[in-house]
Amino acid sequence: MNYRQWKKNYKKRHGYNPPLEADKRQRAKVLKKTMRNTSVTINDITAAVQNIGDAITRAIAGIYRGLSNGFRVAADAAQSVAERIERGSE
Known part of the structure; x- marks a missing residue:
């Protein structure tokens, strides 16, 4: 047909x-x-891949900064609790 x-x-x-x-x-x-x-050229594709890589790097860095701040706050809280315990026993 x-x-x-x-x-x-x-x-x-x-x-x-x-x-x-x-x-x-x-x-x-x-x-x-x-x-x-x-x-679309090879340069366009390369630039897009680099932009994606930079975005992923920034996202991972932000996650680890948040974790670091969280642990810092927890450490400060633990330190203050330890100081209160020491003051209470004196």
Whole structure:
């Protein structure tokens, strides 16, 4: 079955022309057009990967800063409790 016959048969069954998703030729045409319009280079990809790496690094650093602050607060609280205990026993 050639393309014209397929399209006529589709229209006969469904009552309208095939959508772009079902039409192989139209999908190929759209794909070619988008590939022409999308000029992604190696430099663009490299820059994107570096940006992602920097974002992940900042996120991990923030997590560890938060953990550090939490442990610092816990250590200060433990120190104050120890001082109170020492003062109470004197």
